[in-house]
Amino acid sequence: MASLKLKNIHKRFGSVEVLHDINLEIKEGEFVVLVGPSGCGKSTTLRLIAGLEDITEGEVIINHNVVNLLEPQHRNIAMVFQNYALYPHKNVRENIIFGLKMAKVSRDIMDARLEKVAKMLELQDFLDRKPAQLSGGQRQRVAMGRAIVRDADVFLFDEPLSNLDAKLRHQMRSEIKRIHRAVQTTTLYVTHDQVEAMTMGDRIVVMKEGVIEQQGTPMEIYLKPSNTFVATFIGSPSMNLMDAKLFPEHVEIEGQRIHFKEKIQRPDFLLPKEGLPIKLGIRPDFFLDENFASRGGSLAKINYAKIDLIEPLGFDKELDVQVGTQSLKVRLDLRTTAKEGDTINLCFDMERAHFFDIKTDKNLFIHPPIRPQA
Ligand SMILES: Nc1ncnc2c1ncn2[C@@H]1O[C@H](COP(=O)(O)OP(=O)(O)OP(=O)(O)O)[C@@H](O)[C@H]1O
């Protein structure tokens, strides 16, 4: 096991800088998910750590040692790629032990490790097959096996599930977590799938255009997003961002005044008299139909939301509603009987709402524009 640290990393391809001052620490045994849209620099980050790409500036530190100049094979890192990169002409057994053979590990140790890994991944019955004779999920397990068998200090995963169908992806998600619990190897896992990030990570690192936007536990990221990018990237359907105005005692949306019920919810920074234009962020899941809101009295409320569309999803239904000129996504449970074309009142907990600065996109309660007086 090992700790992994990225210190002030910059990466340029020619004159184009694709990673800007990346700082990240992963503790021994931790499972960290790096998530972000396509092209933001996730694979490049992994490749720098693995030694497959030169570092322009900064340091990669494994177990307190700077490894910038170490060859990939001396970093004791195992990487699992999106396409698995299995050898097509070798069978499963040979694919799994290839790295050990190269490292001239003794036959006894090799056999013992192979047996253990094959059992853990339930590959015992497939050892003589070629990759082409395996399903996508089985190939994925072989790629995992090849990483695990090496007893590496660090695992790097680059979107290992993106070639699988939704059901198998779900299954492998739990599988990888189970394996991690068993082997406890320090892991950096890359995905652009926010569900994978939420469900798998001890910690999530959200990246955009070569910059780390936020890092934290899944719930910190979900409940306290530091800006509109993180707020809308994590969570599905995306957080609603409504045009609103913030006053000391209330928010105004489409002419409706929504009062803060408790002191703690009031902004503690100075606001202009005419109100501060903001984006009011509320997740679709945090709305309740007023008719079924048991804490109705303590909740904030948006009135007269006109239902444009209802999508039944089983237990939940997703609604597209219109409040004045603004469209919202809302997720309500079965009990709501309102129909398309009806108008409903939507309750929400002001504690779960976010106020974003329209200029900086930052969450005003995490980054207040003016510090409160001491
Ligand atoms: N060898 C290279 N030469 C020049 N530019 C590159 C090279 N490799 C990557 N890039 C650029 O660096 C940026 C980051 O690429 P990277 O592959 O790290 O993104 P990613 O986050 O992994 O995206 P995806 O989710 O699509 O895999 C992109 O703009 C890409 O075009």
Ligand SMILES: [Mg+2]
């Ligand atoms: Mg990539």
